[in-house]
Each structure stands twice: as C-alpha cells, then as structure tokens.
Amino acid sequence: MKQELAQISIVVRDYDEAILFYTRVLNFNLLEDTVLSPEKRWVRVAPPGSTGCGLLLAKGVGQEQQSRIGNQTGGRVFLFLHTDDLERDHQSLIEKGVDIVRGPSVEEYGKVLVFRDLYGNLWDLIQPSSTY
Numbered sequence: 141m142k143q144e145l146a147q148i149s150i151v152v153r154d155y156d157e158a159i160l161f162y163t164r165v166l167n168f169n170l171l172e173d174t175v176l177s178p179e180k181r182w183v184r185v186a187p188p189g190s191t192g193c194g195l196l197l198a199k200g201v202g203q204e205q206q207s208r209i210g211n212q213t214g215g216r217v218f219l220f221l222h223t224d225d226l227e228r229d230h231q232s233l234i235e236k237g238v239d240i241v242r243g244p245s246v247e248e249y250g251k252v253l254v255f256r257d258l259y260g261n262l263w264d265l266i267q268p269s270s271t272y
Contacts, residue, residue, distance in 0.1 A: 210260030
C-alpha cells in the first residue's frame with residue numbers, strides 16, 4: 141500500500157489576505173484558486189520546489205471555526221517547513237516583518253527558527269542537517 145498526505149487545511153480569516161501572505165511573504169506558489177460558491181473557494185498553496193503536501197486555505201465559517209484561526213494546535217508549533225538555506229530565509233522573513241519567535245539555533249537535526257504566520261500560527265523553519 142502507498143499513501144501520502146496531499147494537503148493540510150489551515151483555517152484563515154480571509155482568502156485574499158492569506159494568499160498574499162503565503163505567496164508574497166513566504167514565497168509559496170498559488171496552485172489553485174477555484175470559486176465553489178459565493179462564500180467558498182478551494183485555495184491551495186505550496187512552498188517553491190515542493191512536490192509533496194501543500195496547504196488548503198480554508199476560510200473559517202461560524203464562531204467555532206473562526207475561534208481556531210491562528211491557534212489550531214493550542215499554541216504549539218503547527219507546521220514544519222524545510223529549507224535549503226535558513227540564513228537566506230531568516231533574512232527574508234525579517235525584511236518582510238514576520239515575527240520570529242525563537243532562533244535561529246543549531247540542533248542535532250539541523251538549523252531551526254520559529255516564526256508566526258499572519259494569524260499567529262507557529263511554524264518551525266528547518267534546514268535539516270545532512271546526517272539527520
């Protein structure tokens with residue numbers, strides 16, 4: 141049997157502001173933006189060069205979903221983004237005003253820093269070590 145994660149849904153406040161953040165700040169590629177109804181769109185983004193799992197930007201509807209925006213994991217790091225150059229991406233995040241929460245630091249598994257996305261979700265940006 142072969143299985144793989146296709147995408148992960150992340151609850152957002154607004155489709156367009158989320159697209160701008162992920163494409164202009166994190167440099168993700170917009171893979172799809174399909175209108176499904178006047179209120180709902182199917183919006184997918186993925187990091188440049190990625191061939192795996194992407195993000196489905198899902199607009200929070202109703203009080204319960206909206207209450208999860210920015211805190212889908214109770215304050216824990218939510219998403220893990222690998223990079224081939226942490227210093228380059230760290231500098232880009234700083235230049236674009238992204239909140240760096242921790243790091244960068246060197247760990248057994250590689251170089252890492254933690255940042256917040258536009259809604260407050262925590263991300264690990266990791267440049268894996270060659271031995272990990």
